[in-house]
Amino acid sequence: MIGNVLRLTKKYTIIPIIFVLFMLFSIISKDFFDLQNLSNILLQSSMSGVMAIGMTFLMINGYFDLSVGTVMGLCANLVIGLQKFGLFAAILISILVAVVFGLINGFLTAKVKINAFIVTLSSMIGARGLTYVYSREMSLVGKVPAFNDFSAQDVLGIPSYVLIFLFFLIISSFVLKRTMHGRNTYAVGGNGEASFNAGINADRTTIINFVICSFMAGVGGIMQAARMNASTPTIGWPDTNLTVISCVVLGGTSLKGGYGGMVFTLGGTLAIFMIKNALNLINVQSYYNSIVTGMILIIIILNDKLLHGEK
Amino acid sequence: MKKSISIVLTLVMLIMLVTITGCSTASTTTSATTAGTTKATTTAPSTSEDKIVIGYTAFSIGVNGYTTTHDKAFREAVEKMGVEAIILDPKGDAAIQQNQVEDLIQKKVDVIVVWPCNGQAILPACKKAKDAGIPVVIANSPIDPSGKDSVNAYAGPDNYAQGKAAGEEMIEGLNGKGKVVELTGLPGYVTTIERSQGFQDVLKSAAGIELLESQPADWNREKAQKMMESLLLKYPEINGVYCADDDIAQGAINALKNANRLDGVIITAATLFGEGYDAIKAGIQYGSVFQSPAEDAKITVETAIRLAKGETVPYSNVFATPKVTKANVDSFERPSF
Numbered sequence: 001m002i003g004n005v006l007r008l009t010k011k012y013t014i015i016p017i018i019f020v021l022f023m024l025f026s027i028i029s030k031d032f033f034d035l036q037n038l039s040n041i042l043l044q045s046s047m048s049g050v051m052a053i054g055m056t057f058l059m060i061n062g063y064f065d066l067s068v069g070t071v072m073g074l075c076a077n078l079v080i081g082l083q084k085f086g087l088f089a090a091i092l093i094s095i096l097v098a099v100v101f102g103l104i105n106g107f108l109t110a111k112v113k114i115n116a117f118i119v120t121l122s123s124m125i126g127a128r129g130l131t132y133v134y135s136r137e138m139s140l141v142g143k144v145p146a147f148n149d150f151s152a153q154d155v156l157g158i159p160s161y162v163l164i165f166l167f168f169l170i171i172s173s174f175v176l177k178r179t180m181h182g183r184n185t186y187a188v189g190g191n192g193e194a195s196f197n198a199g200i201n202a203d204r205t206t207i208i209n210f211v212i213c214s215f216m217a218g219v220g221g222i223m224q225a226a227r228m229n230a231s232t233p234t235i236g237w238p239d240t241n242l243t244v245i246s247c248v249v250l251g252g253t254s255l256k257g258g259y260g261g262m263v264f265t266l267g268g269t270l271a272i273f274m275i276k277n278a279l280n281l282i283n284v285q286s287y288y289n290s291i292v293t294g295m296i297l298i299i300i301i302l303n304d305k306l307l308h309g310e311k
Numbered sequence: 312m313k314k315s316i317s318i319v320l321t322l323v324m325l326i327m328l329v330t331i332t333g334c335s336t337a338s339t340t341t342s343a344t345t346a347g348t349t350k351a352t353t354t355a356p357s358t359s360e361d362k363i364v365i366g367y368t369a370f371s372i373g374v375n376g377y378t379t380t381h382d383k384a385f386r387e388a389v390e391k392m393g394v395e396a397i398i399l400d401p402k403g404d405a406a407i408q409q410n411q412v413e414d415l416i417q418k419k420v421d422v423i424v425v426w427p428c429n430g431q432a433i434l435p436a437c438k439k440a441k442d443a444g445i446p447v448v449i450a451n452s453p454i455d456p457s458g459k460d461s462v463n464a465y466a467g468p469d470n471y472a473q474g475k476a477a478g479e480e481m482i483e484g485l486n487g488k489g490k491v492v493e494l495t496g497l498p499g500y501v502t503t504i505e506r507s508q509g510f511q512d513v514l515k516s517a518a519g520i521e522l523l524e525s526q527p528a529d530w531n532r533e534k535a536q537k538m539m540e541s542l543l544l545k546y547p548e549i550n551g552v553y554c555a556d557d558d559i560a561q562g563a564i565n566a567l568k569n570a571n572r573l574d575g576v577i578i579t580a581a582t583l584f585g586e587g588y589d590a591i592k593a594g595i596q597y598g599s600v601f602q603s604p605a606e607d608a609k610i611t612v613e614t615a616i617r618l619a620k621g622e623t624v625p626y627s628n629v630f631a632t633p634k635v636t637k638a639n640v641d642s643f644e645r646p647s648f
Contacts, residue, residue, distance in 0.1 A: 230431040280414040
């Protein structure tokens with residue numbers, strides 16, 4: 001039993017880290033350890049969490065996507081603005097737009113062999129521009145009350161968004177571990193040449209993962225829009241993409257590809273949003289808030305490296 | 312070896328966090344004692360248990376001079392009135408602000424103050440707070456009128472009055488006769504609409520003044536300059552330009568200067584900025600309206616405290632915004648923004 005726990009914590013170093021942070025924050029702030037607050041943390045992490053799931057696929061594949069923040073913002077604006085054509089159409093079109101972004105990113109990176117940093121930086125700026133053009137720099141307001149109601153729904157005391165997050169976690173874990181595509185993703189990220197020799201279509205795998213990443217960004221945007229029942233041109237800007245990437249990296253998924261998983265990402269996301277929530281409750285002055293968040297992240301990553309060694 | 316470094320690092324993190332909590336509690340205690348001593352001379356000092364806690368999510372602290380001064384004045388007002396405040400900074404992000412309001416509800420503060428990053432997106436969170444029995448004050452930027460039921464009060468500048476004051480300056484500067492154009496802020500924003508309404512309403516009282524056209528300049532100097540350039544092409548005679556703020560006025564002045572038509576044109580604006588202050592002093596701009604971030608912060612804190620105490624507070628709580636022209640410009644401090 002204890003051996004099992006040790007083995008698990010040795011693989012998932014993020015678990016003891018979460019445990020330590022959890023204990024620490026519970027001691028420091030009397031409002032932290034409270035069922036309602038824990039539910040708040042889960043709710044607040046669900047949107048970035050969903051996006052981090054998509055990013056995990058891509059990072060195991062050996063790439064990352066800077067455009068998730070603004071693609072999410074574009075989808076949030078579209079899903080609100082297009083509600084005059086019906087909610088279903090609005091959601092469908094937003095998702096389609098996200099998928100197109102994924103296809104473009106994937107094609108340019110995998111087939112044209114342009115560096116992923118340049119490609120996704122360009123689509124990040126492009127998506128932002130489209131958002132401004134579409135919204136005419138105005139905030140848009142939702143017309144379908146059910147859209148907003150859904151976001152505030154509880155099922156057996158669990159917020160609906162947390163269930164959505166869990167749903168995607170389970171599906172994506174399955175895809176990653178049990179399907180051909182998942183195994184190909186690990187292989188391509190681990191050693192591109194070897195996987196090519198083994199007959200894996202690396203380009204196709206990469207494009208699919210870019211699409212998954214953008215698709216999840218679209219889902220995140222729709223969730224965000226529903227929660228506010230409105231959208232602003234600045235949603236997702238400037239650093240949602242970095243929050244999402246840090247959720248994945250903090251969890252322990254390798255930046256170089258080939259190693260990682262959904263449990264890591266879940267852990268990383270929870271850790272980040274626990275820190276954000278606790279610092280708000282503790283009333284740290286806002287400038288220091290950013291400094292402390294940065295330092296905690298560095299210490300956690302350093303710790304991970306020291307205890308775990310190079311991956 | 313590695314393990315010991317790791318332990319040291321974790322200890323550093325722990326110490327850092329504990330120090331910070333220590334600091335934030337310490338600072339509130341000092342403020343409490345100073346408030347206690349000043350208060351002791353007039354009334355009995357309140358005990359710390361029933362001290363009012365204001366939860367505040369700002370717009371974006373430090374993004375410009377106005378927010379910086381506002382933040383400083385807010386902290387001073389909190390200290391002076393012997394209450395406590397949790398001040399959070401969403402950095403202009405409406406989604407983060409929503410999370411912060413939820414955290415403040417969780418913290419069970421006595422009143423929540425929101426300087427909305429977005430007048431629409433914040434409404435669900437405000438409603439949540441009100442449903443939880445915590446009063447909500449909207450600070451500085453009015454929310455959409457449809458959301459009035461979700462909040463308790465607004466505290467900040469009276470944009471209608473500011474537009475009106477700039478309009479009165481215009482009538483005065485033109486001696487009640489002339490052709491004017493209007494450059495407004497970003498369309499759709501409540502602030503833009505209210506200022507424009509104030510200006511246009513007061514203009515109706517002067518029969519000799521004709522409003523040629525009203526165009527949006529989006530609070531943006533470049534946009535204002537381009538807009539003014541095309542207006543100058545369209546109308547051979549323009550005697551007055553009203554701008555929603557001094558940044559827009561700067562753009563209009565640039566356009567007038569380039570067209571060699573600045574002389575004799577009366578320019579007024581609804582909010583005084585530093586550059587507008589200089590322009591008024593130099594006689595380029597006729598007038599503006601002084602909106603003090605310190606007054607803004609003060610009335611916000613006062614309104615919040617009254618709500619926290621359970622007093623009935625009117626929806627709108629505004630502060631005086633005096634007119635500024637060359638005659639009295641020296642009696643004002645040059646704005647830092």
